[in-house]
Amino acid sequence: MTPFGYTCVMGAFIDTSGQLLNDRSETLALTCPHCQVLAHITPIAVPGFNELNTHRPKAVGVVYRCDACFAAIFLRFPVKIYGPQRIELGAQIQEVERLEERFSYSHLPDDVALLFREALACFAHNQFNAFASMCQRTMQAAYARMSEANRLWVQDQLAEARKLADIDDTTFNDVKRVINGTDLPTIDQTVAGALIEIMKDLLYQVYVRRGRLQQAMSVRRFFSEESLRGLRVSGSS
Numbered sequence: 556m557t558p559f560g561y562t563c564v565m566g567a568f569i570d571t572s573g574q575l576l577n578d579r580s581e582t583l584a585l586t587c588p589h590c591q592v593l594a595h596i597t598p599i600a601v602p603g604f605n606e607l608n609t610h611r612p613k614a615v616g617v618v619y620r621c622d623a624c625f626a627a628i629f630l631r632f633p634v635k636i637y638g639p640q641r642i643e644l645g646a647q648i649q650e651v652e653r654l655e656e657r658f659s660y661s662h663l664p665d666d667v668a669l670l671f672r673e674a675l676a677c678f679a680h681n682q683f684n685a686f687a688s689m690c691q692r693t694m695q696a697a698y699a700r701m702s703e704a705n706r707l708w709v710q711d712q713l714a715e716a717r718k719l720a721d722i723d724d725t726t727f728n729d730v731k732r733v734i735n736g737t738d739l740p741t742i743d744q745t746v747a748g749a750l751i752e753i754m755k756d757l758l759y760q761v762y763v764r765r766g767r768l769q770q771a772m773s774v775r776r777f778f779s780e781e782s783l784r785g786l787r788v789s790g791s792s
Contacts, residue, residue, distance in 0.1 A: 567632060567644040575601045575617060577644075587621040587628060588652040594623035604642065611637055615644065616651070628652065655679045658755055662762045666696045671758065675751075683747040687733045687740070690754050694734050697761060705761075712760055716753050 567577035575598045577583070584595045600618035607615065612634065619628040629652055633645035656675045660668040674689035698706055713734065717727050729746045730753055732738055742750070 567646075567648075568641040569601060569604055569607065569615070569644070570641050571604050573601055573603050585628075585650065587623060587626065588650070588655075589626040589628075590621060590624035592621075592623040594621050596621055596628055599627070607634075607642055608637055615642070649681075653679045653681065656751065656755075658758070659763050662765070663758065664696070664700060664762075667693055667700075667758070667762070670696055671754070674754070678747060678751055681744075683742050683744060686747055687742050687750060690750055691733050691736055691739060693754070693758075695736055697758070698736075701761075709757060709761070712757055713753065716756055720749070720752065722749055 567575065569575050582595070584593055586593050587596075596619040598617055599620045602615055602617075615632045615634055617630050617632060619630055620626070621628055628650075631649040631651055633647065634642060635645050636643040656678060658671070658675065660672065663671070670689055670693040674686055674693055677683075677686035677689055698709075701709070713731060716722075722730070726746050726749050729740045729742055730750045732740050733742070733750060734753070734757070740746075
């Protein structure tokens with residue numbers, strides 16, 4: 556599985572003329588962080604061959620153009636080999652600008668919403684351990700508002716999410732440690748990817764789903780009562 560925030564590209568290299576070539580150049584696409592469209596991307600700025608061979612950095616930054624909105628997209632390639640005729644690049648390229656995760660905060664308590672916004676900002680910048688720390692603080696704020704019965708219900712939701720998503724034991728144990736605040740493990744992209752999806756699901760179940768149902772029922776009661784008032788008025792006239 557490709558880590559979150561990474562895209563695979565086969566056989567990529569920079570030749571002596573400074574061109575970036577790869578086996579998937581015609582089909583290379585990603586979701587643009589600007590227009591949010593899955594679009595083909597084209598390299599428009601590549602570091603020079605001689606400069607790279609002189610300084611030999613471990614990774615190379617390349618500017619691409621989104622062919623849908625023409626915005627600049629920044630990608631980072633790990634370097635495999637510096638050769639006399641070409642510089643071979645690694646198969647996994649990192650998206651420097653990640654599409655910000657969306658979530659509805661309208662029904663979350665202010666303190667929970669603030670902490671989770673900052674958690675998602677950390678995730679968008681690939682700061683996965685800072686993301687885990689903010690997720691733990693988010694759940695601590697949520698737990699502080701819950702009864703013991705609701706905290707147990709959250710554990711049931713965790714177990715169900717694990718089954719539905721088929722999460723492996725190691726990843727799930729790290730996710731659970733973060734959410735339950737037992738300790739704060741050091742996590743990687745894979746664990747962060749599972750953690751963000753489970754956090755979004757839990758907060759949706761605890762706050763958003765309940766809030767929307769209550770709001771919908773309140774609106775229906777209002778119109779039902781207004782309809783009954785209208786019937787009483789017409790009946791008394």
